[in-house]
Each structure stands twice: as structure tokens, then as C-alpha cells.
Amino acid sequence: MTKSNQGIQPRPLFDSVESLQGPLIEYRTARPQLSEYLAQFPSTIDVESDLELARRFLLSYSGSPSTFKGYRSYIERLILWSWIVQKKSVTDLIRSDAEQFMAFNNTPPAAWVGGTVVRRFMKNKGQLVFNKMWRPYGIKIAKAMRKHAAEQDISLAGAKCQPARASKVLMFSVCSSFYDFLAQEGIDIANPIKSIKQKSAFVSQTRIKRQGKSLTKMQWDFLIDQAEAMANADPKHERTLFIVVALFAMYLRVSDLAGNKDWSPTMGSFVKRGDSWWFEVVGKGNKERDISVKDAFLPYLKRYRQSRNLSPLPFKDEEEPLLVTKGGREGLKARQIRNIVQPVFDGARAKMIEGGHTEEEAQELMEATLHWLRHTGATFDAPNRDAKHMQMDLGHESLATTQDIYYNSINEERASSNRGGIRR
Template sequence: MAPIALIDNLEHLPNPFTQFETIAGSLSQHSALLRKPEYRRDLQLALCFIYSYNGSQATFNSYRREVERLLLWSWHMANSPTHELRREQIEEFIHFCIEPPEDWIGTKNVARFKLHMGERTPNKEWRPFVAHVSKLAFKNGDTPKTKTHALSQAAIRATFSILSSYYGFLMQEDAVQQNPVALIRQKSKFVKKEISRKQIRRISNLQWDYVIETAELLAEEDPNTHERTLFIMNALLGMYLRISELVADERSAPIMGDFTKDADGHWWFKVLSKGNKERLVAVSDDMLNSLTRYRRFRGLPSLPTVAENTALIPKNRGQGAMTSTRQVRNIVQFCFDQAYQRMCADGMQADAEDLRVATVHWLRHTGISEDVKIRPKEHVREDAGHASMATTDKYIDTEYRERHASGRKKSLRPH
């Protein structure tokens, strides 16, 4: 049978440390199990663990997804609370996640709970797993099918990581004596070892020229809509911003005052990045010109002041900052699509293909990849907010160029 959702969105979830009885009382579909003390305790511990990550919506969602899957499988397939699972059962669960039954797989993202008669009730269309198709396949008319569902290697690694943290929490709460996830020694049968260094996904300089020129043309044709588009495109590439660093969320709301000038007259952009860590990004002259153009269009002085709290990226309608990462994705995708069409019209379809599959994050990769060629990598690392130099080193293509150059002349008929 299709499982029923357990854990609502963060904004609708009462604090389980103080209001657990309210949450448990609302889960009437699971009431038979929750009458048993061991399952009731299991849910409370899981909720408290997940709620501890309420400082970041994205992190909360990731931890909820993995722990909720485990709870549903453990309760309904293994007939056991999660704190009684052993190593071999965790392995069974991982196998289950890799090949879940079709009843557990959806073909679109839907809300876990819906509002009905003033109460939050589980959505019958929700499933713990969702089948997807690639961006290119979707554009070609393909649709997701439950039979083609597959977990990526990154998803499997996330499952191991989050469940290990969960059982670490249960150990701290004296609910378990050992971490069954950490006892799985042969993780290699689930997670493949990656090649030493994967190539970075980015767009070419020619593609970027078309993309930014497209944004400029759009801004000239319809400035009310696309001056913001042009600024977003420049900020994503020129300051290596992640999409979450442009929009307002529960952690922060980017404002014009985040652009600051130091005592030497140099401009910086303050960013709250992953892990709630602040970083300063050096603002280039070109980026400062882009900011100036954008501010003049919005009727603001050419450059911001320290105390200015004007939203960096405003909503389409109404007051305040943009809060939707999906809206930014749509803006970037529109530019990619328009640039692709222009390149094809200019007879460069082969050169344009990457734009059909590129994502917003490719712009960050592109900006870093270009800068690391001409700037000290320590400076690029600080601007990008990389935790270690090893991450920045991945963007240096010298090794690949030399390796390919040495292999390009190899003969199929050795002398």
C-alpha cells in the first residue's frame, strides 16, 4: 500500500520538544501504531532530531526526507521502531530505497499535507520517492515513469550521511547502544568510488557571450521585466553566487546594504552562505557597473550606502524581496532558452547544445573556472566560500589539458 506522510512542512510543524502530543494527535492515520509506546517514542525522537535543523529550510527538508522514509519503511515493512533496527536491516532499507515498489514512487512533487476543513491532512497523492527525467528528456516530451525511478550516487551518499547522524543523535538520547549505519563496512556495494576528479559542469565562453547578450537585448526591449534579469545573470556568474544566496529565506534577506566599500575604496558583497557562514566577495569593476545600471533603473542612487535596506532582488509584484528560488531558475532558464535559439539561428546548434541541459549552478561553476585561470586560487577560494583548497583545485583544468595533449597524438598502430 502507498504510505501516508508523517512529517509536515516546517512552517506547519509545532515544536516537537514542547508540543509533541499535538503532532501525534493529528496523525489519525497512524493512530494504531502510535498507541504503542515504542512507536510513539520513535516518532518523538525523529521529530526532535529533524526539528533541530530548522535554521535552514533546505537542510530541514533533506533530513526530513531521509528520516521519514526510514520511519515509514521500519514501521510498515520491518514492523519495528527505528531504534530497534540492526545493521542488516539498515542494509535492507538501503536496498529498498534503491529499488522501491511502485506504490512508493510518484511522478511529480506534491505537498505532503493539504488543508482540509481547516485542518492539515495527508495528501493521498504524496509518495516518499519521486521519479524524474532529465531536463533535456523533458524538453523532448518524455515524462517521469515509476518504473524508471533510480537513486543517484549522490542521493545514496546523502542517505548514509543523514541516517548516520540520526543514529548518532539516538545514541546521545540513550535510545540505541550503537550506530547501525556506521557498522556497514561494505558501503562500496552501494556507493561507487568516483574518479579522482570530475570535470566541472559549465557553459563555454561563447555560450556565455550569447547568454549575457540575450539578457542585455531583453533588458532593452522590456526593461521593467528584464533589467532585473540582467543583474541576476551578472551576479550569478560575476560573484559565483548560489541561487539561495540571491533570495530571502528564514536565515537572511539580501539587501543593497550588503554591498560595502572599505577604507581603500574597494567594494565587497557580504553573503550568508552554506552552514550560516558569512563571506565577503570581491566586487569587480564590471560587476559594480552592473549594480550601478540596475540601481539607476530602480530609481536609486548610483551606489548603495551601508545602512540601505532595499531588497536586492525585489518581487515581481508587491513589496519586499524575492523568496522563490524557482522564480530565479525560471528567469535563468528563459535566458538559456533564448540564447540557444539565437545560437541555432546563427548556425551554431552544435555549440549551443549545453544550454539545453545547463542549470543555474553552472553559472557559478563557469565564473569560478574562468577566474581561477587568472587570479590566485586562494583569492578565488575565499570569494567562492569553499571549505578547503581541494574544492577550488577541482576548477583548475591544467591537468586535463596536459593529459589530453599527451594522449591526442597516440597512434592506433604503434611503431
């Protein structure tokens, strides 16, 4: 590997999709440090061209915020590595460079790794400046490990960055798409990523079985009991109970409750057609879907609405926000929803321990995130529901995804049904 550009630290190149949609000169003017940063690189590297080409590539995914953010991270890593380590423009990389980059991506050095997700740029005297805490790579520390470290006052410094297999696969895909985009833009370049023959050297080819993380039936019982107890003790927790049961009963993602820049859920998102209730969402990828509402969920919807002095059930086109803050402001962000529900997980875990259950039996309640509630509800229902119906309510593109996760994940039941002896 060539000697890197000494003294140049990796810094963020791209900000939000909105900030990149205007002229590049305006983007740079608002971030004067970026121009100073680019000026550090030798003239043999066409940083200006690389920046503009990458910006155009990323903007082609502006319709999907989550895709844009993911692609931004991968392309930024490629560009920074090309400039700092290889001393090359991304348009000058060849197959051997691509192989070195993939090896670098598998084990990035400590100077390129941060511990938490932070803002890329921060405001300072009316200008946007680099957040020096930002790094191209981040360490994903399990929730249970973070909670345990906090409880035991243990430092997590020094944890290693080990990209997951899915992340490595996506890195190949995104970088390859970038070079295909350059070719379509008229850049005379061979795709150095596609020319890598032995991808297995960087990405394991072993099939990883997809399985949604879920609670056991006992853990769920403790969780719902805790949510109901909190709501019975204090009406402010009716909102908490509603969120917990909605995520579980309708297999919702947090974004289905938080909404997005183009859509916000209202009470009118609940619609009755004939004898059945449906919940209409604009979910992942800005795709509309109708989710069937089970009868057992309606009592929780009624008590939540009554806690807000509304009629027991929604009426057609009702514009009342689905979730409001304590002060009555419309809508809650995903982070706020997580903070609201976390005490339920903590309380349920404590009740399990107090009741004589072991830490091992309560472990998942320490690890669990809100997404686990979606998986838990779907896992419990899978044995009694048609896979196609589950797929539609979950919003999966492929029936195979639903089957792989929920119809092949009931391992305990399958194992317990095979307890018979050899001699009968």
C-alpha cells in the same frame, strides 16, 4: 524479506521545522489523519516512540533548514520502511535489517516513488491532510529531458528512481547519526548501520570526480548577448540582466540573491572599502562572507540601479531591497528568480540554432540551471586567480573543494594542449 503490512501506503510523518518545534500533541491535533495513520500499525511496533525520537533528532538540525529537509527525508524513509516492510520499530532493527533497507533504498518500488516534489500536507477545511501525491522517493529528471519531453509531447511516466552515489552515502551517514543520537539519549541499542561490514555492496567506492557544470565561452557569449538584448528592448528586463551577470561575476548561489528567513540582501549589501567593492551575504549554512566585486560588474550594477531611479552606485547602509517584484514588493523567492531568467536560456539557445549552430553545440543551454552561472564564472576565472581567493569568494569550507572542481575541471584546455604528434 518479511511480508509488508498489507494496505498501508507510505505517508509523510514530518512537516516543517517550525511545526515540529511545539508540543507533539499540537502537531498531531493539526493533522488528525496522522493519528489515524499511526493507528493502522500493530501494537507490537512502538510508532509513538519512534516518531518522538525522530522528531527530537531532526530538531537538533533546526538551525540549518537545508540540512533539516535532507535529514527529514532520509529518516522518514527509514521509519516507514521499518514499519511497513519489516514490521518493526526502528529501535528493534539489527544489522541484517539495515542491509535490507539499504538494498531497498537503492531500488525502491514504484509505489514509493513520485515524479515531482510536492507538499507533504495540504489544507482542507481548516485541517492539514496528507497530500496523496507525496512519496518518500522522487525521480530527478534532468532539465533538458523535461524540456525535450514537453517540446515533443513525450510522457516521462515510468522513469526509474536511481539514487545518486552521493545520496546513498548520505543515507548511510544520516541513519548512522540517528542511531548514535539514540544512544546519546539513553536508548540501549547497537547501531545497525555501523555494523554493516560490506558497505561497498550498496555504495560504489569508486572516486567520483567533482566537476561543476558550466557553459562554454561561446554559449556564455550568446547568453549574455540575449540578456542584454532583452534589457535594451524592455527596461523590465534590466532586473533579468542584473541577476544573470551577478550570478556569473560573483559566483553567487541563487539563495545569495533570494536571502533566507534571517537575512535579505539590500543595495547596502554592496560596500566600498578603499578602492574596492564587496558584496556581503549571509549564505549557505547562515555563514557570513564577503565577495569581491570585479570592476567589470559595476556598469551592470549602475544600469540596474538607474532603471529603478536610484543613484548610480549604492551608498553606505542603503536599505533598498536588492530585488523587487514588478509591483515593487520586496524580495524574490528562488523559484521566481529561476522563472525570470529561464527565457534568457531559451532565447540564447534559439539564437544559436538560428545562427547555424547544431543542437549539440546548444545542448547545455537546455540543460543549464542558474547554478551553472556560478560554475561558469568560476571556471572562466580559475586560470587567472589564486585558488585561495577563489575559495573565499565561492564560500567553500575547504580549499580542496575549490581545487577539485575548478582547477581540475579545465579538461578541454588540458586536452587541446596535448595535440602534438608522436614524430616531430
